[in-house]
Amino acid sequence: MIRRLTKEDHEICFSLLKSKPAENLFMIGDIEGYGYETPFQKLWGEFDEKGNLIAVLLKYEENYIPFAKGSFNAKQFAEIMLDDPSFKMMSGLKHLTEAIEPYLQDRIDKKRETYYAKCTSLQLDRMVDTTEVSQAKPEDAEGLVQLLNSIPEFSDSIITVERKRRGLEDGVSRSYFIEEDGLMVSTASTTAENSLSAMVVGVATLEEYKRKGYATKCMIKLCSQLLEEGKELCLFYDNPDAGLIYKRIGFEDIGFWMMYTIKTN
Secondary structure (H helix, E strand, O other): OEEOOOHHHHHHHHHHOOOOOOHHHHHHHHHHHHHHOOOOEEEEEEEOOOEEEEEEEEEOOOOEEEOOOOOHHHHHHHHOOOOOOOOOOOEEHHHHHHHHHHHHHHHHEEEEEEEEEEOOOOOOOOOOOOOEHHHHHHHHHHHHHHHHHHOOOHOOOOOOHHHHHHHHHHHOOOOOEEEOOOOOEEEEEEEEOOOOEEEEEEEEEOOOHOOOOHHHHHHHHHHHHHHOOOEEEEEEEHHHHHHHHHHOOOOOEEEEEEEEOOOOO
């Protein structure tokens, strides 16, 4: 049986989601931030014959994310999405979205696959000196955005100084950086932080300052703080070479994250 979830279902819903905090980063953050009964966010749950919650489908704005630890009714989840005229995106772990994909075949415009990795403990934290790494304050937002904008991989980023400053002020993100020659030259940040997990983003170093281990130092300082708070870390990456760096620090691949763009009717 599939039905809408309400705040009365919060305990059983969180019990399922928190079994995989990194994998459910977005769901956990959205529920903590906006609950079950806002105009732009809805949740559905699938229950087995014993009344146990076995799968969750979250809608945030025009995007849908599924989660299940085992088999689930992919066809009915797809029907919920297709009944929504605002449906424009689906994202989630590949083995879950692949089950739904056949029922959306005529509506899929584009899809993108990225590696998905998580970290629950660090490998290099005792071997790397991070004393030169500083934690960013809201007034550092301009320097951070200027650094990212000067790096080709981030040329299409939509981050703004105002948004970066707000994230640092609100505590939903944090950043670390290294300065050299009076210039911010390397950084690593989080986004979508919640009570159980956080996503690492914006790992970058200026070209002329690469191969000095700066990004690794920023990552270790950032990740060690979050792990001490009991949070799991996750990140997306496209480049297997970058993946080797993350794995050396302590990240492990947990699958692929899929993002689908849906044709509107």
